[in-house]
Amino acid sequence: MNEANFKILFVCMGNICRSPAAEAIFTKKLTERDILHKVKIDSAGTHNFHPNAPPDERSQKHAFKRGYDLSNLRARPVVEGDFEEFDLLLTMDWDNRALLEEMCPAPHRHKIRGLAEFLQTTQASVIPDPYYGGDQGFEHVLDLIEEASEGLMKFTLQKIKA
Structure with a gap:
């Protein structure tokens, strides 16, 4: 199969902490289930603060300790074509969501959701930005993304009928 039948874009502000972590975590989960070929995963930022930069070193370090490699990912901004291409655009917080909805053509706004909507047990409405905090x-953030990825996997399996 050349074309993935479900496409997900993870979105945060600068595309150097949360969204690349979500991309790597969900990619690994899809790979473990041998269904990565059925789902296209990418990440982007609402702001172009770090064009083509690798993920934040702290994000890479913590993710790597859990078996996720972010080193090959590069930051990019959300572009107009993303709204057409992706079936699901998952934001990390309310600011990301508001900015994405503002940018998004009306016919595609239904594709925008929050990643935290897929949390299984944790009560959180956002995946908070760790950039200005500590370890x-x-x-x-990794705990939340891993948990949300389980709920997202259930949703994705329904979409791809795997």
């Missing part, structure tokens, strides 16, 4: 913030 615990990065660990907390």
